Amino acid sequence: MSKEKKIFERNPDTGEIRSRTIEASGGIWQNNQRIQRDMILDELWAAPKVNHEGHWYVRMTDIVKIIES
Numbered sequence: 001m002s003k004e005k006k007i008f009e010r011n012p013d014t015g016e017i018r019s020r021t022i023e024a025s026g027g028i029w030q031n032n033q034r035i036q037r038d039m040i041l042d043e044l045w046a047a048p049k050v051n052h053e054g055h056w057y058v059r060m061t062d063i064v065k066i067i068e069s
Contacts, residue, residue: 040066
């Protein structure tokens with residue numbers, strides 16, 4: 001029995017379906033997710049902030065640009 005699984009994802013913009021192979025344990029997939037999440041969080045912390053009533057915010061347009069890149 002294979003230790004790899006395939007997952008299928010649909011691109012919401014184009015409708016294209018793509019597949020990825022992951023380990024049954026999810027180890028590699030989870031590590032890649034963690035790395036990607038950490039990179040996105042680093043970019044969010046570095047993004048320009050807006051102060052509103054004493055709280056700092058990142059504009060949604062900036063967040064979308066970061067996530068899509």
